[in-house]
Amino acid sequence: MRANITLKDMAGILGVSISTVSKALSNSPEIGHETKSKVNDLAVLHKYKRNSQAYSLRSKKTNIIGIVIPQLNNEYISNVIDGITYEANKRDYKLMTYQTKDSYINEVNSINTLNGCVDGIIVSTAIQTLKINKNEHLANLVNDKLPVVMFDRIIDTIECDKVVSNYFESAFKATADLIKSGKRNIGLLINPNYDYASQLWKKGYCKALASAGINIKTDYILQLEKNQIEYHNRIERLISSKKLDAIISIDEIYALEVIKIAKQYAISIPNELSLLTFKGDGISKHLSPTITNISQNGYLIGRRTAQLLFNRILGKPTEKFIVNTVTTTTTHRESTGRVSQLLSISA
């Protein structure tokens, strides 16, 4: 830790008291113009930076917010963090970011590390946490009155502000568009029910089919888990049956699997099989065929999430907790050629 110049040093140099220097720097009306400019000049000259530890100790604020997310490995989360960073910088707050790699124990450890040294925490919970359904670590934060905001992978029972995407509507529209373009046998690749988004994707998908009078075939819905090896086989079985004319994937990796398997079985995308994916903003446009994708506006989600958190940290405490929904953006690409043509949207 670098030894910066302190208020005491500056007071010594200028022959005034520490309190005078402190007040001058915070532009207190108590201090005369002359003194203020003397102090400010010296501060600039010596690149004075307030010691954040001392300030925190005194003020009981750390000016740090914690972020706990499953993985740092994609374009979307990178944008979320960018959005959070923007809001944090604006308020002179710093960030501590931890990834859990979707492990419960990592999540608990990260939360514990953060608790006590941050003014608020942003969480998108690990798959494993959802799966085993243990939330005390998060409930404790709320009990401790530490402001918490969850996004994406939220937990209903935790009482805090939340930011999500319009999963239901996205799935409904994606499905309805496919139906409009003549598809009737649409596969759905989602996560198990413990995943909040997947539940809503399923509902939106089912609603769209029902609205069109199409029977829901449960074997067209695959609730997959990435750490189970057989997920590949399940997708392969579904595709090789050749019953489908479209597939909606909630996950980019599953979509890549679909492309690989389709190629293997000489099924042409999009001629025989349309494909559309959630997530995958980073690579969808670089693949061949380019893949239509529904992307979450990560940057905006990050900003909203941070704004809600700062409202709790700095602001007027609102009574009710808010669930803020950010809309997704669909980018039509080659993998749904007919759909895109019909809707005459392109990108």
Add this chain to the structure above:
Amino acid sequence: MRANITLKDMAGILGVSISTVSKALSNSPEIGHETKSKVNDLAVLHKYKRNSQAYSLRSKKTNIIGIVIPQLNNEYISNVIDGITYEANKRDYKLMTYQTKDSYINEVNSINTLNGCVDGIIVSTAIQTLKINKNEHLANLVNDKLPVVMFDRIIDTIECDKVVSNYFESAFKATADLIKSGKRNIGLLINPNYDYASQLWKKGYCKALASAGINIKTDYILQLEKNQIEYHNRIERLISSKKLDAIISIDEIYALEVIKIAKQYAISIPNELSLLTFKGDGISKHLSPTITNISQNGYLIGRRTAQLLFNRILGKPTEKFIVNTVTTTTTHRESTGRVSQLLSISA
């Protein structure tokens, strides 16, 4: 910031002095067994956590290290951070991670935010910083005697420890393997010379060609920039000339571009064109064809980098700065079918 129990509180409860409590908790030999266990029990009961601000103020250490990297959006960097996290947790250090999105001004801001509130900084510098060749923000850290370690995107003139991959050897071996399998017209997609790794890739590639007595064709070497739109056209021109029988790409996105263009020109990978990529650990195995890739061991790089940093922070100061090289791992996949068969390696 949650109000935790303090030493003073505990001293009050137990009717002993603050110093006694402090010493008991740090297991000082000065304190009697009885007192120690009384104090420890109470600490556990009330979940005592040392106030890190107060500790930092006193000790002049923040127990935080800063990380400044270009982007958080890939598997590799996620693993690097995992490695750093492991070493940091071991020493009870916390992390502040900032991404620059490859912008110089973001990098300067991140560094400045971090300087003064961390005990050391790990940097992989932004493309723009390399391009405009401005380093004062990093040189200043070194001058301030703040421990710095750079990895991957390093800057030679900054005097600090560094961790890199064996770029030269990787490129040499990749090229030599392709030559061994009969390829003679090998394209190379790299970044401009300001990128340290690209320079070495080019050298390794040239050396391998020279060793095999193959003339180096400079128009087979494309030094691309992602933010320039024409990078796609340059790749397309190179591939559509149909002069190549193999391509080595230093970047995953360029490799995806190659696949797309090859498909467009009905050039079969790997039959007519072998493809091999650096980076891309996340998706190479999910594409079709699966892509042979040379991956950097992100986790290990993270650990080494952190170890070097902690040596400087905590340890015996070594005189000389170290450049630590971590070897890459080649995973042979479909995109270099013949090469992989010849070398009888698989994955």
Add this chain to the structure above:
DNA sequence: TTGAAAGCGGTACCAT
């Protein structure tokens, strides 16, 4: 308008 002093929560030296 300026300054003295207390205190935030620890640590460590020096007494007892």
Add this chain to the structure above:
DNA sequence: ATGGTACCGCTTTCAA
């Protein structure tokens, strides 16, 4: 073995 005290750098109340 235990306690008193000074101090880390800053903010803030109260006094001058």
